[in-house]
Amino acid sequence: MTKSKRLSILLLVGILLLSLIAGGCGNKDGEITTDKSAGTTANKPTESKKEPPAKLKMFFSSSGVVIPEDLDPNNEPFLKILNNLANVDLEIIRPAYQDYVTKVNLSIASGDLPDIVHCMGTVVNEVKKAGADGAFVDLEKYIKNSESISKLYSDEMLELMRYVEDKKIYTLIGQDAKNQASVVARVDLINELNGGNCPVTPDDWYQLAKKEKEKYPDCIPFTGRGGLSYLNTFFKAYGATVDSLGARWQRSDDKYISAFEAPKMRDAVEFHRKLYSEKLLDPTFLTNKMADEEKCLHEKGALLTIQNGANILTLMDKSIAKGNKNVIWAFVPHPVAPGVKAEDATYNPAPMGSHGLAISSKCNNIEAAFRVLEAFLSEDVKNMASWGREGIEYTVKDSKKALNLEEATKTSWRTIYGFMYTFWYPEAVQVKAEQSRAKIGSNADAFFKEYEKGIAIRDKEIYSKQLDFTGYFTNLNPDIRSIEKEALAQSVSIIVKAIVGEISMDEYDKQVKDYLNKYKKVTDDYNRAYAEYKNSKK
Amino acid sequence: MNQISMSLDKKKILKGKNVQIHKMRFKASRDIPVYFLLAPALILILIFHYMPIYGISMAFEDFRPFKGIWGSKWVGFTNFRYFLLDSNFWRVMRNTIIINIYTLIFSFPAPIILALLLNEVRRNFYKRVVQTISYLPYFISWVVVSGIIFNILSPQSGIVNVLLNKILGIEPIYFLGKQDYFRPIIVISGIWKSIGMSSIYYLSSLTAIDPQLYEAAKIDGASRLKQTWHVTLPGILPITIVLFILQIGHMVTIGFDQIFLLYNPVVYDVGDVISTYTYRLGLEQMQYSLTTAIGLTQSIVNFILVYSANKLAKKYAGFSMW
Numbered sequence: 071m072t073k074s075k076r077l078s079i080l081l082l083v084g085i086l087l088l089s090l091i092a093g094g095c096g097n098k099d100g101e102i103t104t105d106k107s108a109g110t111t112a113n114k115p116t117e118s119k120k121e122p123p124a125k126l127k128m129f130f131s132s133s134g135v136v137i138p139e140d141l142d143p144n145n146e147p148f149l150k151i152l153n154n155l156a157n158v159d160l161e162i163i164r165p166a167y168q169d170y171v172t173k174v175n176l177s178i179a180s181g182d183l184p185d186i187v188h189c190m191g192t193v194v195n196e197v198k199k200a201g202a203d204g205a206f207v208d209l210e211k212y213i214k215n216s217e218s219i220s221k222l223y224s225d226e227m228l229e230l231m232r233y234v235e236d237k238k239i240y241t242l243i244g245q246d247a248k249n250q251a252s253v254v255a256r257v258d259l260i261n262e263l264n265g266g267n268c269p270v271t272p273d274d275w276y277q278l279a280k281k282e283k284e285k286y287p288d289c290i291p292f293t294g295r296g297g298l299s300y301l302n303t304f305f306k307a308y309g310a311t312v313d314s315l316g317a318r319w320q321r322s323d324d325k326y327i328s329a330f331e332a333p334k335m336r337d338a339v340e341f342h343r344k345l346y347s348e349k350l351l352d353p354t355f356l357t358n359k360m361a362d363e364e365k366c367l368h369e370k371g372a373l374l375t376i377q378n379g380a381n382i383l384t385l386m387d388k389s390i391a392k393g394n395k396n397v398i399w400a401f402v403p404h405p406v407a408p409g410v411k412a413e414d415a416t417y418n419p420a421p422m423g424s425h426g427l428a429i430s431s432k433c434n435n436i437e438a439a440f441r442v443l444e445a446f447l448s449e450d451v452k453n454m455a456s457w458g459r460e461g462i463e464y465t466v467k468d469s470k471k472a473l474n475l476e477e478a479t480k481t482s483w484r485t486i487y488g489f490m491y492t493f494w495y496p497e498a499v500q501v502k503a504e505q506s507r508a509k510i511g512s513n514a515d516a517f518f519k520e521y522e523k524g525i526a527i528r529d530k531e532i533y534s535k536q537l538d539f540t541g542y543f544t545n546l547n548p549d550i551r552s553i554e555k556e557a558l559a560q561s562v563s564i565i566v567k568a569i570v571g572e573i574s575m576d577e578y579d580k581q582v583k584d585y586l587n588k589y590k591k592v593t594d595d596y597n598r599a600y601a602e603y604k605n606s607k608k
Numbered sequence: 609m610n611q612i613s614m615s616l617d618k619k620k621i622l623k624g625k626n627v628q629i630h631k632m633r634f635k636a637s638r639d640i641p642v643y644f645l646l647a648p649a650l651i652l653i654l655i656f657h658y659m660p661i662y663g664i665s666m667a668f669e670d671f672r673p674f675k676g677i678w679g680s681k682w683v684g685f686t687n688f689r690y691f692l693l694d695s696n697f698w699r700v701m702r703n704t705i706i707i708n709i710y711t712l713i714f715s716f717p718a719p720i721i722l723a724l725l726l727n728e729v730r731r732n733f734y735k736r737v738v739q740t741i742s743y744l745p746y747f748i749s750w751v752v753v754s755g756i757i758f759n760i761l762s763p764q765s766g767i768v769n770v771l772l773n774k775i776l777g778i779e780p781i782y783f784l785g786k787q788d789y790f791r792p793i794i795v796i797s798g799i800w801k802s803i804g805m806s807s808i809y810y811l812s813s814l815t816a817i818d819p820q821l822y823e824a825a826k827i828d829g830a831s832r833l834k835q836t837w838h839v840t841l842p843g844i845l846p847i848t849i850v851l852f853i854l855q856i857g858h859m860v861t862i863g864f865d866q867i868f869l870l871y872n873p874v875v876y877d878v879g880d881v882i883s884t885y886t887y888r889l890g891l892e893q894m895q896y897s898l899t900t901a902i903g904l905t906q907s908i909v910n911f912i913l914v915y916s917a918n919k920l921a922k923k924y925a926g927f928s929m930w
Contacts, residue, residue: 086648179673203674563876
């Protein structure tokens with residue numbers, strides 16, 4: 071082999087080796103590096119601001135809020151406010167929203183965790199499990215010693231946060247925003263097609279949809295997304311708890327049953343089947359992505375959806391952006407099928423939020439980390455996440471806050487700091503409403519009249535009910551919980567096959583019977599856990 | 609005398625071997641740079657395939673991520689028993705094998721046919737254009753391809769339904785919402801995406817066939833079809849067997865992206881496969897031990913299939929991978 075050939079081969083080898091090494095060593099944004107150590111101060115339970123700020127790392131999700139791409143999460147004004155409140159110097163790690171849960175789970179698996187973890191969705195349960203293995207700190211004594219936090223959490227809320235196996239509290243769950251989602255409808259279409267009479271039963275809605283189809287043949291009155299998402303309404307109307315995850319287990323006559331066993335579940339499936347066959351239900355509801363669903367809502371005359379009070383304003387913004395100036399979305403009474411009790415056809419208030427915070431056991435300054443938790447639950451951060459900064463996003467005149475629309479809109483992403491109050495608490499909704507008023511334009515008065523009316527309807531339906539913690543304390547065995555997940559996936563399959571006509575209703579009955587036999591152990595475990603909970607209350 | 613002749617023979621043999629060994633050593637020293645060239649690939653395989661082998665022990669543990677492999681409790685065959693007794697597992701296994709059989713029947717010969725057809729094309733420009741167009745889809749991600757499929761097959765605005773309606777007067781069909789169509793869609797989209805790239809193996813094999821064989825066949829009066837049967841196909845038989853054996857070795861494995869992006873709850877019965885099942889258990893439910901057990905079982909079954917296929921190929925075709 072000639073010298074030049076050998077040299078060129080050696081050069082190629084060198085390049086390949088370097089690329090292999092480079093490929094193995096990544097240091098992208100959002101990944102934890104071990105180069106910087108979490109510098110700590112002395113581990114004393116003190117709130118003294120004279121101490122230098124403790125350096126901590128935090129996984130902090132955007133929770134789906136649109137954040138400007140060029141925003142540096144470690145160099146923005148709201149983080150500075152949080153840092154000052156807690157006397158910390160936080161390094162924020164913010165993976166892409168769609169990857170957040172996976173990233174956190176992988177960090178737990180690798181043991182390479184930041185000091186503080188923002189928990190959302192399934193992360194909450196994974197943190198509890200990992201906490202029991204020593205990954206996270208038991209927060210109970212810190213909660214009880216904190217004046218600001220202990221007054222926000224009742225004994226039952228503390229019980230709710232405990233991990234079922236060892237009864238310790240690894241995640242501090244946020245407060246509920248009192249802004250639960252419910253049925254939101256096109257009030258303008260109800261006025262136009264039904265003389266202002268809001269449908270009451272599922273059949274009334276069917277008649278309204280037919281009227282709309284007659285007048286606007288291209289319309290799609292009902293839509294959903296990726297399976298059963300957003301089709302809850304009419305199942306709930308028939309007293310069956312079916313949502314995007316599937317046919318849930320629900321309480322009926324003081325025992326747990328599968329939603330398939332709800333007396334009118336079959337009627338609910340037949341109702342959806344009728345809607346689908348008459349082209350009143352979106353033919354592609356199974357495979358719709360968010361964009362497809364939004365197209366139906368804003369361009370195809372969809373009659374209803376499920377949203378919370380803040381997202382109604384977003385719906386309005388988007389509809390108006392599409393040129394629908396007269397559109398009015400608002401809460402309406404939840405449909406109730408004949409023979410179903412109203413309380414079974416409406417949602418229950420949530421006792422707590424769905425986001426939380428956890429502190430890694432490897433954190434060298436747990437007291438400082440807990441100050442961050444306190445800061446997130448403080449009135450200062452609650453105000454910052456909604457109104458913003460005084461003098462910038464809002465001003466105060468005659469003891470009243472006045473929004474500076476332009477500045478407030480520029481930093482509307484600041485709502486990400488409100489996750490411990492589930493984002494859309496009343497002050498945040500008020501700010502959003504003010505921002506929306508300008509966009510809605512001439513229709514604003516008509517809209518806000520219906521909007522306020524709808525809020526009152528929603529609050530009466532949901533918030534007049536007593537908080538019921540029972541469902542949250544009915545703790546399945548971990549093995550059964552994983553079987554339940556498979557069961558739910560299968561239940562979705564049975565229901566959608568019946569809706570689209572892939573199977574006959576007789577075949578549906580057969581598959582439901584087989585399903586109930588196969589997953590009887592889940593029902594039994596629910597009833598076992600429920601019995602244990604009732605006994606513990608005696 | 610016999611002993612002497614035997615020892616003489618032995619010496620000759622040993623001398624021959626020494627000469628051989630000497631020759632080999634001489635080659636090795638010349639080829640050291642080539643071995644260096646191979647080094648990155650070998651290091652890659654060592655680091656990412658051999659070193660993680662100890663992780664197989666997760667299949668026999670109740671793996672808790674924070675405790676790690678050495679700290680987790682040993683549970684023996686509990687995980688294997690769990691999925692082998694789970695009816696969902698057998699449903700996904702059945703779907704995996706059926707889709708792989710369809711792939712073997714339809715997808716495997718497709719690039720061979722394309723390669724043979726391209727081989728007959730005389731105009732180089734046209735041949736290259738077709739080749740380029742045919743292998744471009746290989747580089748498109750399944751995310752993009754699935755979006756294209758959704759659009760093409762949409763019951764509202766998809767071109768397939770528009771044509772069916774306009775030409776044949778058929779009502780729109782929701783192809784992706786029907787169990788009967790799901791597997792064909794998977795196979796056809798798989799063929800469209802990979803046919804070009806796979807045909808490259810066969811095309812390169814075809815160029816290695818001695819043209820004199822074709823001339824001899826012509827002289828013997830063989831038609832084009834007979835030349836293909838007697839010269840071309842035997843010429844590409846070795847590569848075909850190798851690829852066939854490799855395909856057999858993936859009989860209980862299937863790609864995740866394509867199925868995950870295209871399936872929906874209606875088609876779970878026919879489309880839910882082992883990779884999507886493992887994804888749900890492993891990533892959504894964090895059951896690492898269970899999915900490791902499933903992966904280990906897949907690997908063992910695939911190894912048995914590859915070994916058997918290789919043996920059979922050696923016995924009946926006279927050619928094998930090893």
